Amino acid sequence: MGSKTDVWQGTLALMILKTLETLGPLHGYGIARRIEQTSGELLSVNYGTLYPSLLKLEQEGYISSEWGVSDNNRKAKFYRLTRAGRRQVHKETREWDKTTAIIARFLAPGAERS
Amino acid sequence: MLGLFRSDRVERELSEELESHLQMHIEDNLRSGMSPIEARRQAVLALGGIDQTKERYRDRRGLPRLENLIRDVQYGVRRLRSTPGFSLAAIVMVALGVGVNTMMFSQLYAIILRPLPYEHPDRLVTIGTTTSGAPLGPGVPPPVGALSVPDYEFLLGANRSFSEMAVNTQRDFNVSAPGAEPQQVTGTTASASFLSIFRVKPILGRTFTEREEREGADRVVVMSHRLWRQAFGGDPSIINRQISLNQIPYTVVGVVGPESMPFDGLVRDPADLWLPLVFTPEQRADRSIRPAFLLARLREGVAFEQARGDLDRIAATLARDYPATNAHSTFAMLRLQDAVFGGDAPITIMLQGAVLFVLLIACVNIANLLLARGVLRTPEIGIRLSLGASRGRIISQLLTENVVLFLAGGVLAVGVAFYGNDLFRSQIPFPIPELVNVDLNRYVLIFTLAISIAGGVLSGVLPAALVAARGVSESLKDGARAAALTGRRRRLSSLLVGAEIAFAVVLLTGAGLMVRSLALLQNADPGFTAENLLTVQVNLPATRYTTPDQMRAFVRDVSANVARVPGAAGVAWTTSAPMNVGAPSRDLSIEGRVPDDLQVPHARSYVTSPEYLEVLGVPLRAGRWLDERDGADAQPVVLINETMARTYWPNESPIGRRIRRGTDASTQQPWMTIVGIAGDIRQAGMSLRPEAQMFVPYAQLPRPTLFLVARVTADPTNAIGPLKEAIWSVDPQLPATNVRTMTDAIELDVWPQRAIAATLSIFSLLALLLAGIGTFAVVSYLAAQRTHEIGIRMTFGATAGAILGLLCRQLALPVGAGLVVGTMLAIGLSGAIRDLLYGVTRFDPLTLGGVLALLLACSALAVYLPARRAANLDPMLALRHE
Numbered sequence: 001m002g003s004k005t006d007v008w009q010g011t012l013a014l015m016i017l018k019t020l021e022t023l024g025p026l027h028g029y030g031i032a033r034r035i036e037q038t039s040g041e042l043l044s045v046n047y048g049t050l051y052p053s054l055l056k057l058e059q060e061g062y063i064s065s066e067w068g069v070s071d072n073n074r075k076a077k078f079y080r081l082t083r084a085g086r087r088q089v090h091k092e093t094r095e096w097d098k099t100t101a102i103i104a105r106f107l108a109p110g111a112e113r114s
Numbered sequence: 115m116l117g118l119f120r121s122d123r124v125e126r127e128l129s130e131e132l133e134s135h136l137q138m139h140i141e142d143n144l145r146s147g148m149s150p151i152e153a154r155r156q157a158v159l160a161l162g163g164i165d166q167t168k169e170r171y172r173d174r175r176g177l178p179r180l181e182n183l184i185r186d187v188q189y190g191v192r193r194l195r196s197t198p199g200f201s202l203a204a205i206v207m208v209a210l211g212v213g214v215n216t217m218m219f220s221q222l223y224a225i226i227l228r229p230l231p232y233e234h235p236d237r238l239v240t241i242g243t244t245t246s247g248a249p250l251g252p253g254v255p256p257p258v259g260a261l262s263v264p265d266y267e268f269l270l271g272a273n274r275s276f277s278e279m280a281v282n283t284q285r286d287f288n289v290s291a292p293g294a295e296p297q298q299v300t301g302t303t304a305s306a307s308f309l310s311i312f313r314v315k316p317i318l319g320r321t322f323t324e325r326e327e328r329e330g331a332d333r334v335v336v337m338s339h340r341l342w343r344q345a346f347g348g349d350p351s352i353i354n355r356q357i358s359l360n361q362i363p364y365t366v367v368g369v370v371g372p373e374s375m376p377f378d379g380l381v382r383d384p385a386d387l388w389l390p391l392v393f394t395p396e397q398r399a400d401r402s403i404r405p406a407f408l409l410a411r412l413r414e415g416v417a418f419e420q421a422r423g424d425l426d427r428i429a430a431t432l433a434r435d436y437p438a439t440n441a442h443s444t445f446a447m448l449r450l451q452d453a454v455f456g457g458d459a460p461i462t463i464m465l466q467g468a469v470l471f472v473l474l475i476a477c478v479n480i481a482n483l484l485l486a487r488g489v490l491r492t493p494e495i496g497i498r499l500s501l502g503a504s505r506g507r508i509i510s511q512l513l514t515e516n517v518v519l520f521l522a523g524g525v526l527a528v529g530v531a532f533y534g535n536d537l538f539r540s541q542i543p544f545p546i547p548e549l550v551n552v553d554l555n556r557y558v559l560i561f562t563l564a565i566s567i568a569g570g571v572l573s574g575v576l577p578a579a580l581v582a583a584r585g586v587s588e589s590l591k592d593g594a595r596a597a598a599l600t601g602r603r604r605r606l607s608s609l610l611v612g613a614e615i616a617f618a619v620v621l622l623t624g625a626g627l628m629v630r631s632l633a634l635l636q637n638a639d640p641g642f643t644a645e646n647l648l649t650v651q652v653n654l655p656a657t658r659y660t661t662p663d664q665m666r667a668f669v670r671d672v673s674a675n676v677a678r679v680p681g682a683a684g685v686a687w688t689t690s691a692p693m694n695v696g697a698p699s700r701d702l703s704i705e706g707r708v709p710d711d712l713q714v715p716h717a718r719s720y721v722t723s724p725e726y727l728e729v730l731g732v733p734l735r736a737g738r739w740l741d742e743r744d745g746a747d748a749q750p751v752v753l754i755n756e757t758m759a760r761t762y763w764p765n766e767s768p769i770g771r772r773i774r775r776g777t778d779a780s781t782q783q784p785w786m787t788i789v790g791i792a793g794d795i796r797q798a799g800m801s802l803r804p805e806a807q808m809f810v811p812y813a814q815l816p817r818p819t820l821f822l823v824a825r826v827t828a829d830p831t832n833a834i835g836p837l838k839e840a841i842w843s844v845d846p847q848l849p850a851t852n853v854r855t856m857t858d859a860i861e862l863d864v865w866p867q868r869a870i871a872a873t874l875s876i877f878s879l880l881a882l883l884l885a886g887i888g889t890f891a892v893v894s895y896l897a898a899q900r901t902h903e904i905g906i907r908m909t910f911g912a913t914a915g916a917i918l919g920l921l922c923r924q925l926a927l928p929v930g931a932g933l934v935v936g937t938m939l940a941i942g943l944s945g946a947i948r949d950l951l952y953g954v955t956r957f958d959p960l961t962l963g964g965v966l967a968l969l970l971a972c973s974a975l976a977v978y979l980p981a982r983r984a985a986n987l988d989p990m991l992a993l994r995h996e
Binding site for chain 1: 127128130131132134135137138139141142160161162163166167170171
């Protein structure tokens with residue numbers, strides 16, 4: 001566990017939204033596992049921080065939730081992207097791309113010089 | 115709010131959601147080959163703890179504060195009920211501390227903060243003139259003298275800051291009308307704008323107008339509903355009827371209702387009559403005569419300071435144009451509110467400060483109790499911390515508990531204040547309007563609420579922080595006993611004991627100084643024999659007493675009647691009896707001396723019948739009394755007092771010297787020969803230093819304003835009736851007012867000192883009691899914490915005395931420091947009552963020493979009693995104590 005990186009606060013929301021956009025309605029446990037898997041098990045989600053984030057996104061209107069039944073017949077709460085959420089994914093993705101591009105530009109010349 | 119009411123369902127759903135999350139994770143873990151126990155452990159670990167997650171979720175969910183607050187309040191109430199002994203003691207302490215504060219604040223509100231009951235009272239101001247260089251006595255508000263009429267008229271035209279201005283003067287009138295008893299009534303003569311500035315609306319008739327501010331048109335009067343009811347039976351036909359004021363007929367044009375009477379309920383003798391003020395041609399022309407008291411209303415949007423600048427500008431113009439009269443004059447402006455209540459404000463603020471100390475001591479006690487209880491609760495808090503509660507949540511929960519306690523105390527405090535005000539009112543010897551109007555209105559209740567919450571937070575924050583600051587494992591691991599002994603907590607306890615002792619020193623010093631002053635004041639020699647002395651005031655109306663002979667005849671005839679009253683031992687007359695405002699001060703010339711402009715000789719000039727000082731029982735120091743020889747046509751003579759003799763003839767005898775009123779060489783005043791020197795008397799008040807006084811024989815200078823002074827052999831109250839009869843048998847239409855015994859008058863004079871001394875004494879005894887209880891509780895607690903240790907020491911041979919010393923030493927430093935700091939604080943803060951002190955300074959060694967001794971004794975007792983109990987324990991019992 002020690003070598004894994006804890007999820008960067010603030011990016012968790014984007015990861016949740018992107019996961020829901022890719023996979024459709026999903027329950028909390030599924031979201032958490034998906035994030036871990038996508039990161040190639042490099043990220044560890046403290047599942048406990050996931051639920052406040054889900055609540056926050058729901059309060060902001062980007063996702064909605066309803067009770068359903070999971071694959072193995074267990075009652076679970078499913079989260080689904082709303083239309084506003086979909087827009088938010090695109091917006092945040094663009095901003096994220098911009099940010100990483102800027103960061104990359106900062107780091108790149110330094111790497112050349114060394 | 116929805117988040118709040120839905121909370122139960124949300125909570126349940128979260129539990130279900132987390133449960134399903136865990137189950138799914140466990141199933142996955144099982145599938146990957148973990149044992150069931152390991153599968154669950156890993157799943158819970160990955161979640162980071164169910165309760166922690168729930169706590170984080172709740173914080174996110176919104177309105178957690180409000181919901182937490184409600185839960186904390188419920189919890190607080192449960193805890194208070196679970197420890198009734200502690201709760202009751204604490205609530206009573208809070209009720210007393212907050213109660214006296216509520217009581218004082220209700221008085222402070224009534225005196226200082228209550229807006230005057232007029233439209234936009236914040237814009238009402240009084241304007242006067244001050245002459246630079248005029249001496250200001252200690253605690254005396256700036257001398258706002260009246261204005262000259264030309265200055266007033268110039269101000270009317272030249273100012274840019276005031277929308278309305280009015281002038282007024284106060285006078286007494288003898289009112290008589292057919293079918294009504296003659297009586298003396300306070301009246302206001304004023305410009306018509308005076309009634310409109312207060313928005314006075316008559317319930318009958320009209321108010322007077324500007325057209326009636328002229329000689330000839332001014333015989334109209336508006337009366338109060340009070341006078342109308344009482345003297346005229348509320349007869350509506352009063353309008354347009356004639357009544358006589360000082361024997362001059364006036365037409366009643368209006369009656370003013372209770373809700374719009376200017377100054378009613380705000381000053382001690384409010385007016386019942388309003389009539390047009392007409393200045394004499396002399397007043398209109400002469401800038402050195404200043405008869406006009408000015409009221410004004412600030413124009414909308416004009417700030418107070420702006421108006422002051424405007425007045426300064428106008429004063430500068432006047433000073434330039436009329437240097438002879440106005441060179442040193444400036445205008446002084448006061449808010450009407452401050453002008454009405456200004457005098458009482460410092461005392462009220464001082465008393466409010468005193469009760470704040472009482473509350474502080476109560477807070478310190480509660481803080482100490484919380485510290486002791488915090489120890490017991492350490493394990494509980496440790497568990498809560500480990501279950502995911504943040505430190506902030508723990509602190510705010512402990513604070514909420516304490517605030518709940520203070521609010522419970524605050525509710526009782528309202529009762530304490532109500533009872534306290536009742537008690538206070540019952541002790542007031544005369545109706546002081548602003549104190550009669552004290553009530554527990556919503557502003558006072560808001561104050562009570564505010565200081566209850568503030569007290570709860572203040573006393574709770576340190577103990578709560580200290581308890582919550584302990585680590586989770588530390589709190590859980592240690593038992594209550596080990597946790598109790600941390601040095602930090604013990605130091606805080608000691609510090610708090612020191613603080614409350616310091617506060618108690620401050621209050622006791624204040625009370626001690628006031629009690630000493632009162633005692634000195636009551637034993638002070640007034641300079642005359644006050645017992646069995648009666649005074650009555652009469653004003654001879656100028657319409658019927660037009661010649662000096664008529665006045666002399668009145669005095670002679672009444673004197674003869676009084677002499678026949680059984681038990682009368684002496685009768686005399688004066689223009690001002692002791693314990694009344696002194697006679698006006700007159701500038702004098704001394705024969706043979708070159709006038710010195712910087713130090714003009716002056717003395718208060720009393721006109722008296724020859725026997726006056728002898729009837730009072732004043733000793734003669736030199737020369738002779740005034741007597742029958744000093745008649746109207748005899749050589750003018752004067753008697754002076756010791757202070758005057760000492761001041762103006764320090765190295766010679768004044769007997770036989772001549773003085774006269776006025777400093778102008780061309781004055782027509784006659785020279786008066788000094789025939790004797792009398793002892794000093796306290797004229798205007800017991801605490802005031804005697805001033806230079808001179809006594810002129812009544813026969814030589816008859817005056818219409820008179821006090822009859824009668825000495826009787828028995829109870830003076832029995833003589834009141836016969837005395838009035840003696841006056842009325844000479845003049846049945848003459849009101850006899852202000853009838854009182856001299857002992858009552860002196861009692862009334864020292865009443866402020868007595869009231870403050872009594873109030874401060876009650877407050878400081880309360881403080882002493884609270885501080886004593888607090889110290890006692892802390893020592894008991896410290897001793898109880900060390901019972902085990904004491905047992906060990908005793909088994910190893912420590913004597914009871916050694917144990918006692920051990921415990922006492924622990925408190926010696928904080929008690930000592932509290933006494934020292936408190937004394938310094940007391941000396942500093944006693945400046946607030948400097949003007950009320952008589953015969954002592956705030957450095958009075960007797961008071962300071964007495965307070966220190968008292969506190970030392972009380973704190974020694976509060977330390978010794980619990981320490982002795984600990985020292986006398988059976989060592990075996992002490993050892994087994996856990």
